[in-house]
Amino acid sequence: MEVPTKMKSSQTYDEEDPVLERFHLLVNAPALFNSLVTALELDLFTIVSGGLSSFDEIRGATGLPPHSLRVLLYAVCTTGLLERRDGHYVNSRVAEEMLTGDTPDSWRHILVGWREVYYPAFAHLTEALRAGTNTALAAHPGSEPTLYQRLAHDPGLEAVFHRAMGAFTLRSVDALVESEQFASTRRLLDVGGGDGTTSTRLTARYPKLTSTIFDIPSVSHIAEQATAPSFGERVTVHPGDLFADPFPTGSDTVLFSHVLEIFSGEQITTLLAKAMDVLPPGGQVLIYGYNASDDETEGWYSARLTLYLNALASGQGMAYPAGNYEEWLRQAGFQQVRTLTGYPYEHGLHIGVKA
Ligand SMILES: C[S@@+](CC[C@H](N)C(=O)[O-])C[C@H]1O[C@@H](n2cnc3c(N)ncnc32)[C@H](O)[C@@H]1O
Structure with a gap:
């Protein structure tokens, strides 16, 4: 099949190039980063870890409207932190080990601090x-x-900042x-x-x-x-x-x-x-x-x-x-x-x- 000229010229890169994969993640990272922080604020990974893994169970535990939960689960699944298997959601190993529970060193404290204090500045x-x-x-x-x-x-904000710094x-x-x-x-x-x-x-x-x-x-x-x-x-x-x-x-x-x-x-x-x-x-x-x-x-x-x-x-x-x-x-x-x-x-x- 003949490839249209326009498509040919825009595909000079190697799809396997790891830098390209990083580029794709990087340009979408601010939005996906925020989906992760929201998931942490809603205890999503802890809920899934505790055995509530179907859409309806997670909806009951988070209290999110159905479409909102669909949006959030979709975004988090694209990162690989959460996986969808047979209609149920499963934590990746990284999520299970690093993102469940609520202790003083939780990533939730760290990332809320980055969102509230650090990242607005990067604009x-x-x-x-x-x-x-x-x-x-x-x-x-x-x-x-x-x-x-x-x-x-x-x-x-000072308390949020020091909670994040202390956690990290x-x-x-x-x-x-x-x-x-x-x-x-x-x-x-x-x-x-x-x-x-x-x-x-x-x-x-x-x-x-x-x-x-x-x-x-x-x-x-x-x-x-x-x-x-x-x-x-x-x-x-x-x-x-x-x-x-x-x-x-x-x-x-x-x-x-x-x-x-x-x-x-x-x-x-x-x-x-x-x-x-x-x-x-x-x-x-x-x-x-x-x-x-x-x-x-x-x-x-x-x-x-x-x-x-x-x-x-x-x-x-x-x-x-x-x-x-x-x-x-x-x-x-x-x-x-x-x-x-x-x-x-x-x-x-x-x-x-x-x-
Ligand atoms: C990045 S934090 C490090 C906190 C702690 N040492 C740690 O490792 O988690 C930097 C600390 O330096 C303090 N600091 C910055 N400028 C200062 C100054 N001029 N005088 C006294 N403390 C200062 C800040 O208030 C903050 O607590």
């Missing part, structure tokens, strides 16, 4: 990159230069907690410690460890409420600004978990110098977070974070490759500088010791 990406600053921040009340500070004007941190923190670097730590300074998720995990794991969370006042308040009931005096908060205020003294380890990537190289050097000032000889600084690959071509989570930081959060920073952190640690005077790799979600741990 401004071209403008932000042209301007070289976080123009999407204009959507948030206040005049402070970063999202973290402005969220204090919107406690509801829980998904990457266990490997950090088991690092041998904490075996000798007694007094930790958790710089930009957020809602206290990391400090809580560390204190639970190491009974002799105490931690001070140093974060902005509104976030310190969230951390205090989250940690006080279980850890009392072993986790304390120190409200302040990382740049304007001195670092609290008395720690043998300074941890920057998901913090330095927010800032420029110059600011990172300033913060590492402040860490150096408060550490005793033999004290260590630990930097934990996302790393772009060395050649800056790989890492979906790291790329997403980098775009978010530049469009919205701070207007600078990125998931720097390990080499950048090692260079900044040496510049700040740290010795025995090294990087541990293989952590989940493209994370690395960079270590420096004060002579």
Whole structure:
């Protein structure tokens, strides 16, 4: 059969090309992403996991009008997270393992946060990159230069944001907690410690460890409420600004978990110098977070974070490759500088010791 000329010219690509498959997913991803968040908000995967798997059973459990449920199930099935077999719906293994139940580390908390806070900002990406600053921040009340500070004007959104961040941190923190670097730590300074998720995990794991969370006042308040009931005096908060205020003294380890990537190289050097000032000889600084690959071509989570930081959060920073952190640690005077790799979600741990 003769193929029409127009069709021939538009099909010069290889249908098997994996990049083409990614392209097709990518261009539809914003809509499908939202169908996933809606499914999580309606407990769809948990309902199916619990054995309610026919259309009518799911309709009864979700309360959705029939056509709405048809639309949602169709969209989620196209992602492969849900499968339809003989008129019943079945969770894929990924959905069963990652998307059922409701715990503090649930993807539901993470993705609701991304939808509410991160993704509206990406509509401004071209403008932000042209301007070289976080123009999407204009959507948030206040005049402070970063999202973290402005969220204090919107406690509801701030709570959503920290619930999402805490949930994601829980998904990457266990490997950090088991690092041998904490075996000798007694007094930790958790710089930009957020809602206290990391400090809580560390204190639970190491009974002799105490931690001070140093974060902005509104976030310190969230951390205090989250940690006080279980850890009392072993986790304390120190409200302040990382740049304007001195670092609290008395720690043998300074941890920057998901913090330095927010800032420029110059600011990172300033913060590492402040860490150096408060550490005793033999004290260590630990930097934990996302790393772009060395050649800056790989890492979906790291790329997403980098775009978010530049469009919205701070207007600078990125998931720097390990080499950048090692260079900044040496510049700040740290010795025995090294990087541990293989952590989940493209994370690395960079270590420096004060002579
Ligand atoms: C991405 S969160 C990381 C939270 C936590 N360390 C974790 O790993 O989940 C960054 C934290 O840095 C804090 N932060 C940002 N800028 C700050 C500043 N200028 N002074 C104090 N804290 C700041 C934010 O409030 C936020 O809690």
